[in-house]
Amino acid sequence: MNDRTAEVQRWNEMYAGDEHRWSGQANTALVSETADLPPGRVLDLGSGEGGDALWFAAHGWQVTAVDLSAVALGRARTRSAEAGLDDRIQWRELDLATDFPDGEYDLVSAQFLHSWGDLPREEVLRKAADAVAPGGTLLVESHCGVPAWETDPHPDVHFPTPQEVLDSLGLPDGEWDVQVCAEHERTQTGPDGTDTTRIDSTVKVRRLP
Structure with missing residues (x-):
């Protein structure tokens, strides 16, 4: 078993079971940052169980949603079929560590x-x-740390600042408009049902036409 096979298996095991892993709703920051954009073609990276992709499709976008977990994608396909959105979403099983959509x-x-x-x-x-096409947008949401209920943090996972995310993109001068580069608070419900405040970050940049 190679390293990537082990990684895929780990994500599939995380999504296994009777209950959905996530809420099934679109990320609130995503909704607030994209609600005023005209629908077009959207690429959803790490789409998981499909909450964001379904929101995009329901709001007129043509969606390409990719994830390495066949289990998560299976759940997402079931939900898109139930919602009558199959014609607006292309689900792709793809490991971003080794491949990227054209x-x-x-x-x-x-x-x-x-x-x-x-x-x-x-x-x-x-x-x-x-x-990103000319005139299009890249939206990156990141965690700034582990949740309060995490008892076994993953020391190898680096949580970048928004400026670190922006700098890592290496965007050429004069070709992009930086619209958001900031941290923000978000309320998340933990495994015990208790709400806690997390710090996330948003980097939103627009490629100039």
Whole structure:
């Protein structure tokens, strides 16, 4: 078993079971940052169980949603079929550590693209920027630390500042407009049902036409 096979298996095991791993709703920061954008083609990186992709599709976007977990994608496909959104979403099983979708997109969304394993996150995000069409937007949401209920933090996972995310993109001068580069608070419900405040960050940049 190679390292990537082990990583894929780990994510599949995380998504296994009777209950959904996440809320099934779109990330609140994503909604607030993209609600005023005209629908077009969107690439959803690390789409998981499909909450963001379904929101995009329901709001008129044509979605390419990628994730390495077949289990998560299976749940997402079931939900999209139930919602009658199959014709607006292309679900792709793809490991961003080794591959990246072709094409240009009006929006590329990377929501909490963190991993326990050896994910070349900065490289992936640079490819994400390259995939943005002229006039399009790249939106990167990141955690700034582990949640309060985490008793076994993953020491190898680096949580970058928003400026570190922006700098890592290596955007050429004069070709991009930096619209947001900031931390923000978010309320999240923990495993015991208690709400806690987390610090996340938003980096939103627009490629100039």
